[in-house]
Amino acid sequence: MTLRRRLSDALYLRPVFLLLLLLIPPLLWLGIVYLGSLFNLMLYSFYSLNDFTGQVEYRLSLTAFQQLFSSPANVDIVLRTTLMALVVTLACAAIGFPIAYYITFYTRGSTRTFWYLMVLLPLWSSYLVKVYAWRLILAGEGVVSWFFNQLGLGGMLQGILSAPVIGGSSLSNSYLGMFLVFTYIWLPYMILPIIAALERVPRSLIQASADLGARPAQTFRKVIWPLVVPGVAAGSIFTFSLTLGDYIIPQVVGQPGFFIGQMVYVQQGTAGNLPLAAAFSVVPVVIIAVYLLVVRRLGAFNAL
Amino acid sequence: MSSAVRLIQLSCHFGSVRAVDRVDLEIYPGEFFSMLGPSGSGKTTCLRLIGGFEQPTSGQILLFGEDASRLPPYARDVNTVFQDYALFPHMNVRDNVAYALMVRGVPRVERYRRVEEMLELVKLAGLGDRRPGQLSGGQRQRVALARALINRPRLLLLDEPLGALDLKLREEMQIELKALQRQLGITFVYVTHDQGEALSMSDRVAVFNHGRIEQLDNPKQLYEHPRTEFVARFVGSANVLEGGLLGLPEGKFALRPERIRVLPGLQNGANSLLGTLLDIHYLGSQTRYEVQVGAERLTAVGPSEELGLKVGDAVTLRWESHALRPLQGVS
Numbered sequence: 145m146t147l148r149r150r151l152s153d154a155l156y157l158r159p160v161f162l163l164l165l166l167l168i169p170p171l172l173w174l175g176i177v178y179l180g181s182l183f184n185l186m187l188y189s190f191y192s193l194n195d196f197t198g199q200v201e202y203r204l205s206l207t208a209f210q211q212l213f214s215s216p217a218n219v220d221i222v223l224r225t226t227l228m229a230l231v232v233t234l235a236c237a238a239i240g241f242p243i244a245y246y247i248t249f250y251t252r253g254s255t256r257t258f259w260y261l262m263v264l265l266p267l268w269s270s271y272l273v274k275v276y277a278w279r280l281i282l283a284g285e286g287v288v289s290w291f292f293n294q295l296g297l298g299g300m301l302q303g304i305l306s307a308p309v310i311g312g313s314s315l316s317n318s319y320l321g322m323f324l325v326f327t328y329i330w331l332p333y334m335i336l337p338i339i340a341a342l343e344r345v346p347r348s349l350i351q352a353s354a355d356l357g358a359r360p361a362q363t364f365r366k367v368i369w370p371l372v373v374p375g376v377a378a379g380s381i382f383t384f385s386l387t388l389g390d391y392i393i394p395q396v397v398g399q400p401g402f403f404i405g406q407m408v409y410v411q412q413g414t415a416g417n418l419p420l421a422a423a424f425s426v427v428p429v430v431i432i433a434v435y436l437l438v439v440r441r442l443g444a445f446n447a448l
Numbered sequence: 449m450s451s452a453v454r455l456i457q458l459s460c461h462f463g464s465v466r467a468v469d470r471v472d473l474e475i476y477p478g479e480f481f482s483m484l485g486p487s488g489s490g491k492t493t494c495l496r497l498i499g500g501f502e503q504p505t506s507g508q509i510l511l512f513g514e515d516a517s518r519l520p521p522y523a524r525d526v527n528t529v530f531q532d533y534a535l536f537p538h539m540n541v542r543d544n545v546a547y548a549l550m551v552r553g554v555p556r557v558e559r560y561r562r563v564e565e566m567l568e569l570v571k572l573a574g575l576g577d578r579r580p581g582q583l584s585g586g587q588r589q590r591v592a593l594a595r596a597l598i599n600r601p602r603l604l605l606l607d608e609p610l611g612a613l614d615l616k617l618r619e620e621m622q623i624e625l626k627a628l629q630r631q632l633g634i635t636f637v638y639v640t641h642d643q644g645e646a647l648s649m650s651d652r653v654a655v656f657n658h659g660r661i662e663q664l665d666n667p668k669q670l671y672e673h674p675r676t677e678f679v680a681r682f683v684g685s686a687n688v689l690e691g692g693l694l695g696l697p698e699g700k701f702a703l704r705p706e707r708i709r710v711l712p713g714l715q716n717g718a719n720s721l722l723g724t725l726l727d728i729h730y731l732g733s734q735t736r737y738e739v740q741v742g743a744e745r746l747t748a749v750g751p752s753e754e755l756g757l758k759v760g761d762a763v764t765l766r767w768e769s770h771a772l773r774p775l776q777g778v779s
Contacts, residue, residue, distance in 0.1 A: 351501050352534035354521040356548040357599065366551070370538045 186429075189422035200418055208419035212427070218407075222427055225404040228319070229387040232326040236334040236383045237376055239327065244338035263335050271329070275396050278325045282315035282397065289315070312399055321397045326387050333386070334379035341375020342368075377444030384435055388428045404428055450513055452477040452603055452635040453498060458507035460493055467493040469659035470507070475637060477512075477602075480629050482638045482646040485656030486682070492607060494656070495639045499528050499605050512602060527596040528605040532612075533588045535580040541567075541591050542576035548599040566594040569628075586617050593625075597632070606638045610645065622649055643683045647671065655679050674702055677775050687746045688775070693721070700775040707771035708748035710737050711764040712755055720766045721746070725759055739763060 145153075155162045191200050192207035212218050247259045266274065281287050292301040305311040305318065312318025345368060353363040391405025402410070404424055411421035453475040460468040468490045475481045483491035496502045497509060500521035509517045516524055527548070535544050543550070545566055546559045554562075567573050570590040580588055589609060596604060606625075610618045626649050629636045640646050646653045647667040654664040655678075663675045674680035677688050680702035687703045694701070714722050723741035735752045738745060748765060757763065 346532070346534065348530050348532055348534035349536060351521065352528070352530055352536075353547070353551075355499060355501075355526070355528045356551065356595065357522045358547075358551040359522055362551050366547075367536060 185422050186426055187422075188418050189426045191419045191422075193417050193419050198416060208423035211420055212423045218424075221402050221404060221407055221424075224401060225388055225428075226431060228323065228326065228403070229384045231323060232330065232387045233380045233383045235323070235327045236331055237380060240331055240334035240379065241338055241376065244335050244342055247335075248339055248342040263332050266329075267332055272392070274329060275325060275393055278321075278328065279316045279397050282321045282324070284314035284316070286316065316397050317399065319399060322393055322399075325393050325397050326390070329393070330383040330386055333382035334376075337378040337382075338372065338375045341372045341378075345371050374443035374446055377439045377442040381436065381439060381444060385428075385432050388431060450477070451475060451510070452479075452512060453637065454508075454510040455494070455498075456508040456510070458494070458497060458509060459505045460490075460497055460502055461505045466659045468497065468504075471659070471661055473654055473661060473664060475635060477635050478633050479651040480626065480636045480638065480649055482640060482650040482653045483656060484640060484643055484646040484653050484683070486641055488658075489656035490659035491639050491654075491656040493659075495528075495605050495607055495637060498603075498637065499526055500524050525601055526603045526605060527599060527601040528607065529589075529592045529596050529609045531607045531609065533580075533592040535588055535591055535595075537580055539579075540576065541572070541578050541580070541583070544580065544591055545576075545594045545598055547595060552599075562598055563594075566598045569597075570594045585612050586621070589613065589621065593628075597634070601634065603635045603637065606636060608640055609638075610640075618645075625649065647683070655682060657682075673773055675776055677702070680773070680775060685747065687744075689744070689746075689772075693742065693744070694772075702773045702775055703746075703767060703771060705736070705747045705749040707767050708746070708750075709766050710739070710748050710750060710755065710757070711766055712757055712761065713764065714762050715764045715766075717764075717766065719769050719772070720764050722762065722764055725757055725761045725763050727759060728757065737763075739765060741765070 155165070188200070189208050190204045190206070191202055192205050193199075194201050243263070247256060247263070251259055283289070289298075289301065292298055301315075304320070305314065307320075310318060310320040310323070312321070315321040315324070349367055349371075350363055353367045354360075358366065389405050391403060391409050394403040394406055404427060408421045408424045411417045411424060415421075451474045453473075455471050455473045458468055458471045459466065471490070471494060483494060485491045493502060497504055498511075500516070500519060500523075504517055507517075508515060511524060511526065521528075536547070539547070542560065542563050545563045549559045549562060563576065564573070567576060570593050572587060572590050572594065575583070575587065580591065583591065589612075592609070609625075610621050613621060622645060625636075638646070638649065647670070650667060652664065652666050653670055654661045655670070656662070657678050663670060663679045665673075670679065670683055674683060674686070677700055680686035680688060685705060687705065687708070689701050689703060691697050691699045691701060710725075721741045723739040723746070725737060726740050726745065727738040729736040729738075730752065733752060734749055737748045737750070737757075739748065746765060
């Protein structure tokens with residue numbers, strides 16, 4: 145028997161080996177390149193920077209974390225980013241749910257396909273193009289401003305912009321603007337899991353609920369919503385973690401205050417403080433780990 | 449006698465498809481009424497119209513004397529047992545059964561007391577804490593039944609509830625359902641494609657075909673005196689003969705296989721046909737004979753006895769004159 149034949153027989157008789165053969169290359173990549181580099185980064189957070197020499201000291205210590213949490217400015221950064229992530233998640237859920245509901249229950253056939261496309265279309269264009277486009281739209285000389293002025297509501301826009309914290313010199317330079325862009329960009333990631341969850345609710349359940357005397361609002365509260373919560377939770381994983389780590393939108397459409405992502409970028413770049421940058425990277429990992437634990441209880445993992 | 453359900457010239461069209469086509473029927477209070485027919489005959493759509501899950505294109509639905517055509521399901525005194533049971537997967541059995549009471553604001557103690565009563569009635573006592581996913585098909589079916597009955601509706605709709613059960617369980621449930629209906633006195637409207645089921649359980653049966661009712665009668669009348677060829681073939685099996693073949697006036701006649709006796713050889717006489725034996729099927733207590741008569745192929749069924757027949761023999765088919773039923777066209 146030829147070698148090839150022997151090999152193919154052996155693989156047929158022991159499917160496990162075939163499986164291993166198929167899995168080992170991607171697992172190697174996952175293990176070494178991806179997980180390995182992540183681990184390396186986290187390891188750096190336990191090193192420290194020698195202020196005198198500007199070199200990284202390869203000794204385990206907690207100085208990087210101390211540096212992070214002792215400075216109120218740094219703590220501000222973490223809080224600011226987390227708050228934005230939460231607010232964006234809530235907004236995406238609030239806007240995405242009605243859209244998903246409408247698509248699932250009130251469209252069919254080609255109309256439905258059309259709406260799917262409309263939800264997915266933004267994902268086909270470049271992230272940077274979208275962000276810069278929004279910057280132009282929100283700018284003081286941009287469309288939104290012009291629109292408000294046309295309606296004679298220029299004063300109202302100024303009023304909103306002069307609000308503390310969320311306001312700024314213009315929409316494209318404020319947390320409000322940032323919030324709008326974040327919500328826009330991540331909306332499809334919220335809508336799609338919700339549609340999937342809603343589609344999985346058998347229509348007969350909704351009919352049974354009505355048959356047993358429940359009015360539409362009751363049917364929603366008691367039957368539809370409990371079955372859809374996992375989908376909303378799954379969508380929220382995307383919006384939360386994506387916002388938490390983003391460093392481009394705060395830069396392009398933002399206030400001077402840094403977000404975690406920007407801090408990491410700056411620290412590992414110009415400041416050359418790799419340990420601090422690494423420490424800043426560990427923070428969102430921990431936050432998201434906690435978030436995932438919470439969201440797992442809601443069944444999000446079953447709805448992904 | 450006032451009626452429980454009255455359908456007046458009821459139609460339901462889906463685009464160009466006439467699922468229900470000008471149906472008139474009346475269901476009496478306290479009766480076990482079945483709607484029988486093949487898939488796509490309109491029986492399920494009719495049921496859903498009564499339940500309020502479809503809107504009629506034209507015609508009226510009267511429930512206990514009142515026009516319910518535009519009422520949503522939650523406003524009708526009707527409950528339904530769905531084909532897939534439609535149990536709420538995120539609630540346990542107790543909460544499933546109590547649902548109708550919960551949405552009406554019945555206090556919890558009272559709710560759970562009535563749930564226990566219902567579970568006793570459908571022989572599921574003690575399973576209140578289980579989830580639907582942990583139950584067998586037969587158990588789920590009973591939960592669906594309990595859930596639909598707890599609010600004591602005046603009308604219960606059942607959409608092929610026994611379809612997913614195996615034969616033994618199905619037969620058991622048929623007996624139980626019939627007993628339950630008698631005990632509770634509720635009007636049951638039962639949809640099925642199984643004519644044996646419809647005949648054994650119902651007080652009256654409506655046979656549907658292409659959105660219309662071809663015959664509405666009690667089981668005995670339906671079987672003994674089918675009105676159309678479709679009914680003759682669908683309820684039981686039948687040989688349909690042209691009048692001309694028998695020297696009778698124009699028209700079709702139905703002859704049930706069990707009414708035909710097979711006699712060896714060619715024998716003259718009234719109510720007979722001569723033919724050639726095509727096939728013999730031994731079924732145990734009965735034997736089925738297939739006979740070629742002219743261009744027709746007839747079936748006769750009789751008790752298994754030694755007739756000394758073999759395939760290819762000449763045989764005579766004979767029947768009692770009253771066994772031949774005249775058929776009408778569809779009205």
